[in-house]
Amino acid sequence: MTDLTALSDALLAERSADGDEFAFATLVRRHGPYLRAFATRLTGSAADADDVVQDALITAWAQLSTLAEPGKVRSWLTSIVSRKATDRIRARKPSSELDEQRAEIAERGPEHRAIEASQLDALSSVLSALPDGQRQCWLLKEVAGYSYEEIAERLDTTIAVVRGRLARARATVVTEMEVWR
Amino acid sequence: MTDVANDDIGGSGYSLEQLSDYLDRGRTPAIEEIDGNAECQAILGSLERYGSLSRDLVSRDAAEHPEIDENWFSSLLSTITREVKAGRDIPLASADPRTSISITEGAIRGLVRAAGDSIDGVIVGRCTLTDAALGENTPSAITVDVSISVLLGSSVRAAAEAVRQSVYGALLKHTELQIDSVNVTVSDVHVIPIDGDAR
Numbered sequence: 001m002t003d004l005t006a007l008s009d010a011l012l013a014e015r016s017a018d019g020d021e022f023a024f025a026t027l028v029r030r031h032g033p034y035l036r037a038f039a040t041r042l043t044g045s046a047a048d049a050d051d052v053v054q055d056a057l058i059t060a061w062a063q064l065s066t067l068a069e070p071g072k073v074r075s076w077l078t079s080i081v082s083r084k085a086t087d088r089i090r091a092r093k094p095s096s097e098l099d100e101q102r103a104e105i106a107e108r109g110p111e112h113r114a115i116e117a118s119q120l121d122a123l124s125s126v127l128s129a130l131p132d133g134q135r136q137c138w139l140l141k142e143v144a145g146y147s148y149e150e151i152a153e154r155l156d157t158t159i160a161v162v163r164g165r166l167a168r169a170r171a172t173v174v175t176e177m178e179v180w181r
Numbered sequence: 182m183t184d185v186a187n188d189d190i191g192g193s194g195y196s197l198e199q200l201s202d203y204l205d206r207g208r209t210p211a212i213e214e215i216d217g218n219a220e221c222q223a224i225l226g227s228l229e230r231y232g233s234l235s236r237d238l239v240s241r242d243a244a245e246h247p248e249i250d251e252n253w254f255s256s257l258l259s260t261i262t263r264e265v266k267a268g269r270d271i272p273l274a275s276a277d278p279r280t281s282i283s284i285t286e287g288a289i290r291g292l293v294r295a296a297g298d299s300i301d302g303v304i305v306g307r308c309t310l311t312d313a314a315l316g317e318n319t320p321s322a323i324t325v326d327v328s329i330s331v332l333l334g335s336s337v338r339a340a341a342e343a344v345r346q347s348v349y350g351a352l353l354k355h356t357e358l359q360i361d362s363v364n365v366t367v368s369d370v371h372v373i374p375i376d377g378d379a380r
Binding site: 017034040163166 | 201205224227228236238239240241242243244246248249254256260262266267287290298304305306328368371372
C-alpha cells in the first residue's frame, strides 16, 4: 500500500473524491484532531464531538465531488462539522435563560486571567466562561468563518440575536483579555 | 481600561456592536470617525487578533490531543467503505451480442491509481475519465487524465512518462477499453514525511 501521508491536502481530497477511501482515511488522521477540538469547543462535550465529527465525515465522503477548492479541504470539513454540531445543539434545546444564568455564575474578574500561563490559556478560559449561545456565535464566526445569516440559520434564531450575542462576546473577550495586551 | 459598554467609544459616536459590524463588513464603506480614532482602531485590532488566536487555540487543542480513537476510526471507515463511489458504467466490447459487459468508473479509477502509485516516487491525485459516447450503449475510446505528485528530487519528466505507460498498460491488460490517450499532469511535489505529517 502506497504511503499517502506525504500527499498534500489538495491531492488527497481529489483522490478521495475519486473514491479512494485510503486517501480519505489519511485526511481523517491528519485533520481529525482539529475537527474534534473544534467540535468539543462548540458543543462543550467531548462525547458529542466524537459523534458530530463522525457524522460530518460521513457526509463529507458523500459530498466530496462538490468541493470546489480541494486545497481548502480543512475549512470545508470545519464547515460541515459546524452544521452537524449546531444540529445537535438545537436538538438539545436548553433554555437560553439558563445560559445567561450560568454565565453569571461563571463570571470571574479580569485579574483572574493574569495568572493564566499564556495568552492562549487566558483566551481559552474566557471563551469557556462565555454563555453557550455567545461562545457558539464566536466560534462559528471566528473559526468556521460563518456569516451572521449562516449563524442565525444554524442556531435557529435571528440575525439581530446573533449580532447581539457576538457583540456581548466580543465585549467580554476584549475586556478580559486586556491584561494581556 | 477601555469601556466597551460605552456607546461612544473614544468619542467616535460608535458602540462596540457597531464596531463589530464594521469589522465584519470588511471595514467598508470606510467610516472616517472609526478609521481616524485611535481607541476604535485598538479595539478593532484586538478583535481581529482574538479571532485569529481562537483558530490557534483550536489548533493547540488538537496538538495536545493528536490521538485518534481506533474504534471510532474503524467504525467511520467501515461506514464510508459501504458507500462505494461506483460512478457511471462504461460499456466494454462483447463478443456475444446477447450479453453486455460494462465496467464502472470507480473500478477504472482504482486501476489507474494502482498503476500510477506503482511507479517509484509517484502518488496519484485525481483521475478524470472522458468518454465521448458516454451514456450510449456502445464502447468508445476514453481519455484518461491523471494528476500526480512526484517525490522532490526525482525527474518529473521520467516519472510522468513512466506513469503514462503504466496506466496505459494496466488498462489494456485488465479492461477492453479503447484508450484514446493518457494525459499525465504533475500537479505537486512531495517530500518523504519525517513524522507522518505533511501539509
